[in-house]
Amino acid sequence: MTEQKTQGRTIGQLIWRRFLKNKLGVIGGVVIALFFLVTVVAPFLATMDIVEQSAQHILAPPQKIHFQDEDGKWTRPFVYNLTKHRDRDTLRLSYTEDRSQKFYVRMFVKEFEYRILWVLPGRIHLFGVDEGCRWNLLGTDPFGRDLYSRILMGSQVSLSVPLVGVSLSIFFGTVIGVISGYFGGRVDYYIQRCLEIMMSFPSLPLWLALAAAVPITLPSAYRYLLIVMILSLIDWAGLARVVRGKVLQYRDEDFVLAAQMSGCGLGRIILKHLVPGTLSHLIVCATLAIPGMILGESALSFLGIGITPPLTSWGLLLKDAHKLEVLVHHQWITIPGFLIIVVVLCFNFLGDGLRNAADPYS
C-alpha cells in the first residue's frame, strides 16, 4: 500500500508532504515569508525617514491612535501631537497629548522618496497622518527618530545579513566539501583537520576580533559586506562537513560509475550527480545556520562593532537599551529584541521541520 503511494512521486514531493505535517515548521515558514515580504516593501510601510531627528521627541512613547473623540463618539482614527515636559526635580522627560488639534490617519499619503529593492521609486506610503503632526507609532529613540520606521528599515539589514551570509556559506561549504569528499585521501585528511580547527574556535570572540579589525570609518555598505563575510567565515565549516559526508557516500555508487563510464567530465559528475544528492541536507543545515547569524549580527551591532549608521539593524537599535535606566522607563525600545526572538524562533521551527522531513524514506 505505502509502496504504491510513494511511487510516482519525486523526493522533493515526499519531503514537502512530510514537512506539511509538521505544524510548527509550517507556521515558522509562513511567519518568515511574511517578515520577508514586509522587509521588501519596508519603505512603503514606513512613515518617516529614518535619519530624521527631532529634539522635541526624544524618547517619546508610542502615540496612541484614538478611535473615539472626547464625547466618546466613534470617528475616523486620529492622533494628537505630543508636548514635551521636563520634570524640574528628576529632570526626566515626559510627554502629554496636546488635545487641541486632531490629526486624522490617512491612507496612501505622499511623504519622503524611496526606492523598493533599489529600483522601484515611489513617494506613496501606506499610511500617515495629516500635515503638522509627527506620528511615532512605536515611540522614538534617544535622537527622537521614529522607532517604527527604523525597525522596518532595520529589518532589511537584520534579515538580509543571514541570507547573504548563508549563501556564502553554502557556496564555500559545497566547494570545499565536494573537493574533500570526491578526491579523498590526503586532500580529504588535511581539509578535515583544518575544518576541525575552524570549528573549535570560540565563534563570538573570533567575530569580535575580526569585526574590531574592520575600520569603523569604513562606509556603512562596505562594513555590512565585511560583517557578512566574518559571520559566514566559521559557519561554512559545518556545511562543508555535511556535504563531504554525503559526497563520500555517493562517490562509489553505481550511478556515479555509470556517469564516469559514459564519459561525463568531472564538472558534470559533480554538479549533476553529486551536488543534487546533498541538496536536501544542505538546505536543512543552511536553515539551521541562519539563527546563529541573526544572533551574531545583532550581538556585534549591539556592541557597536557591527552595522554602523546610517544603516540600522535590530541589534543596533537595541544598543540604546544598554543603559538600564533608559530601558526601564522607555520599554518600547526593546521591541526589536522581541522581533529578533520571533524571527529566530520561526527559523528554528522551520529548520527543525525541514530536518525531520529531509529524509522521507525513514
Place this chain on the structure above:
Amino acid sequence: MVTFVIRRLLGMIPTFLIVSFIVFFIIQLPPSNWIERHIENLALEKGGMFSSESHRSLVHELTERYHLDRPYMVQYGTWILNFLRGDMGESFEYRKEVSGLLAKRVPYSIMISLLSLIFVYAVGIPIGVYSALNQNTLGDYIATIAGFIGLSIPNFFLALILMVFGLYVLDIPVGGLFSPEYEDAPWSFSKFADFLQHVWIAVLVIGTSGTAGVIRVVRGNLLDVLGEPYITALRAKGLPEKTVTFKHAFRIAINPVVTGIGMWLPSLIAGETIVSIVMNIPTAGPLLFGALKSEDIYLSGSILMVLCIFLLIGNLLADIALAWVDPRIRYD
C-alpha cells in the same frame, strides 16, 4: 588508555600551532601601527616633556622586545615562544604585564563557564529524559517549545531583561562579581554565596541556549536506544522498567552529551564573553573587548589564545571521558 592520552596530546600540537598563528594573524589585522600611536599618545600626555632621545630609546626597547623590525614569521615565533614561557607581553592600555591581568580575570571566566555547563547538564539532562519517557505528552511539548525559545533569545537581550528584573523587581545588585565587602576577602562560604548571587543571571543566560541543545540530544538518543532490540530483550527478561531505563538505556544515550562538551564549550565561552560585556562582570570578556577596540594586541591576542587553549583542553577531557565511559572505544 595511557597511549591514547599521549597520542591525543601529540595530536594537539599542530592544532595549537595553527590556532596560534591564526590568532596572531587576526590581532595584526588592524592597519594602523599601534606602536607609533602608543608613542604619540605618550608624548601628548606628557605635554611634550618627552625628549626625542627618550622617545627613541622607548621605540628601541619595544622594537627589541617584540622583534618588530624582523620578518612576520620571526615576530610570530617570538610571540608564541614567549607566550609558552608565560611572558605574554605588555598591555599598553593598562601599562601592566598581560599575564598579571589575565591571572586575575581568566579564573572567573572559567568558573562562570563551568557553572553554566553544570547548569546546562543539571537542567537539560533530567528534562530530556522526562521528555523521552513521556513522548508526545503536554509536558514533552512544553519542554520542547521552552527549549526552542531559550535557543532563540539573544544572550545580550536576555541579560538586559534579567538585569532589569533583578534590579527593579527583586531589588538586588546586578553586574560585577562581588559586593564591595567581599572584594578582597579570602574565599569562604559566604564569599562564594555572594559570588553566586552576583553571577546567577549570567549563568542562567549563558545556560539557556545550551540547555535546549542538551534536551534535544538526550531526548532523541534515549528514544533511539529505547527502541533497540536489546532493550526489548531486557524487558522480556523481566527486568524492572527503571533498571532498563536508567542502567541500560540512559548510560548509552548519554554518550553524545559527554562528547558534546567539545561542542557546548565554544558556545559557553561565546555566551560568557558577551554576557560579561553587557553586565560588566570583570572577566576576560570585557577585557578582550576593550583590548580589541583599543588595538592592545598583546592583551587581546593572549586572551584569544587562552580561550582557545581552554577549548582544546575541554575537547581533550571530553575525549578521555568518552573513552572512559564507553568501553567500545578503542584506545589505540
